[in-house]
Amino acid sequence: MSRRVDIALTVNGEPVTESIEPRMLLSDFLRDRLALTGTHVGCEHGVCGACTVEIDGVSARACITFAVQADGSDIRTVEGLGTIAGMDRVQQAFRKHHALQCGYCTPGFLMTVRDLLRNHPLKTDDDIRDGLSGNICRCTGYEHIVRAVRELADERDGVRGDD
Amino acid sequence: MKPAAFEYVRAASLAEALAALDHDDAKVIAGGQSLVPMMNFRLAQPARLVDINAIPDLNRIEDAGTHVVIGALVRHAQAMCSDLLAARFPVVAEAMAHVAHLAIRNRGSIGGSLAHADPSAEWPLVVALLDGEIVVAGPDGERTAAAEDFFVAPLVTDLAEDEIVVAVRLPVPPAGCGMAFDEMSRRAGDFAIVSAGALVRVEDGVFAQVRLALGGVGDGPVRARAFEDALVGKPATPQAIAGCLDFAVEDLEPESDLHASAEYRLHLVGVLSGRVLERALARASGSAS
Ligand SMILES: Cc1cc2nc3c(=O)[nH]c(=O)nc-3n(C[C@H](O)[C@H](O)[C@H](O)COP(=O)(O)OP(=O)(O)OC[C@H]3O[C@@H](n4cnc5c(N)ncnc54)[C@H](O)[C@@H]3O)c2cc1C
Ligand code: FES
Ligand code: FES
Numbered sequence: 134m135s136r137r138v139d140i141a142l143t144v145n146g147e148p149v150t151e152s153i154e155p156r157m158l159l160s161d162f163l164r165d166r167l168a169l170t171g172t173h174v175g176c177e178h179g180v181c182g183a184c185t186v187e188i189d190g191v192s193a194r195a196c197i198t199f200a201v202q203a204d205g206s207d208i209r210t211v212e213g214l215g216t217i218a219g220m221d222r223v224q225q226a227f228r229k230h231h232a233l234q235c236g237y238c239t240p241g242f243l244m245t246v247r248d249l250l251r252n253h254p255l256k257t258d259d260d261i262r263d264g265l266s267g268n269i270c271r272c273t274g275y276e277h278i279v280r281a282v283r284e285l286a287d288e289r290d291g292v293r294g295d296d
Numbered sequence: 297m298k299p300a301a302f303e304y305v306r307a308a309s310l311a312e313a314l315a316a317l318d319h320d321d322a323k324v325i326a327g328g329q330s331l332v333p334m335m336n337f338r339l340a341q342p343a344r345l346v347d348i349n350a351i352p353d354l355n356r357i358e359d360a361g362t363h364v365v366i367g368a369l370v371r372h373a374q375a376m377c378s379d380l381l382a383a384r385f386p387v388v389a390e391a392m393a394h395v396a397h398l399a400i401r402n403r404g405s406i407g408g409s410l411a412h413a414d415p416s417a418e419w420p421l422v423v424a425l426l427d428g429e430i431v432v433a434g435p436d437g438e439r440t441a442a443a444e445d446f447f448v449a450p451l452v453t454d455l456a457e458d459e460i461v462v463a464v465r466l467p468v469p470p471a472g473c474g475m476a477f478d479e480m481s482r483r484a485g486d487f488a489i490v491s492a493g494a495l496v497r498v499e500d501g502v503f504a505q506v507r508l509a510l511g512g513v514g515d516g517p518v519r520a521r522a523f524e525d526a527l528v529g530k531p532a533t534p535q536a537i538a539g540c541l542d543f544a545v546e547d548l549e550p551e552s553d554l555h556a557s558a559e560y561r562l563h564l565v566g567v568l569s570g571r572v573l574e575r576a577l578a579r580a581s582g583s584a585s
Pocket of ligand 1: 400416
């Protein structure tokens, strides 16, 4: 076993300090050390998007980032969005549009959508589909996820939706 | 799917990173977007990782007049929205849109892409197309390498184990050049089966300068020199491009693999080359419409 290292970071606004092996993936750190099991693990090689979190305000794959590299950074996971009683705006739109079924992919989609809404024009549904292409959903067929994001993008841009 | 144990060194300066690489089995980690998947599969098991992310100044894009210098830690997402790159080399943003997905583009770096040297990757092709130079630092100082010398074989470069890519220098082409990039992949964000980039300049209605770079058909990015030579001096028309396309596949010997047969790759070279050249021509100043 390699020498442990101490890391100090912020997770969902809370300061965290832990001693870890350098080989610990950020996804395992969040799930196994901090019991934040909302960040899901699918493929563990960057392809499926289930583990997407925010590092310093931009989306990143937790499964291909070492926790030691997150030393000093600000992490947000799905637990840092809303609560069941007080969902955040992206969660509300997913609920309204039935943008999830089993929910396995949902935490990763929520983090990706937050990043898309911050930085991307999302003029057409094709833009939305392209932006979501790094997240795999085996249940919904994507259509309802696209509708949820359409509503959020229109709301952001002050465009009136048709419902 | 868990990496083997390793020792972690976070370098605060280039000198510290080079010193830490003086070791039997050390590897640089930048964005980690190629290396960590390989470590998760245990295809790579370095004993020491040297993290270069904290080295100052490697994440800048600088205007040096005759050329632009892109630091090794510039992320794909950062390059994609750089105004300076958009003004000088609009083909960069066009190519970056095809690299992986949002979250991966936020972390993956140009230096990592070049050092990883996937023959289908976008950055190596763009650097070859733009006649870029790769700046490498080692124990004996800095050297530069042209793309054609840097990429040796798939996933193999001429980097020594104790060297670090620090920057890429892209010479600014003459005003009025048109550029374009396109690729074919199975799904958005996958590595390309074949990719193509073109740069053209038109003078007095004829092609004065032509560059065509291809990915996914060789050991690294390939410049189609025979095609370039054939098209220079011809009328600046789509018909002239089509008439020379046979030269684009000359000397190419792509492999057949899981993703595509060699025949299909050669077919794509013709289709994509025609497409990017026509688009580059339409964007070049001095060309009709
Ligand atoms: C799902 C998925 C899809 C992808 N699709 C694409 C795609 O379509 N096109 C594409 O181009 N890429 C793709 N990538 C790879 C991505 O672009 C990587 O970011 C890139 O290949 C490597 O950059 P990095 O900074 O992450 O390097 P790392 O993963 O940190 O390192 C990669 C290699 O380069 C070495 N290295 C890194 N930086 C330096 C340096 N400065 N000097 C010397 N050696 C260095 C490392 O030692 C390692 O061997 C994909 C990745 C994933 C996970
Ligand atoms: S688990 Fe990280 S991308 Fe699939
Ligand atoms: S809702 Fe089941 S995988 Fe997306």
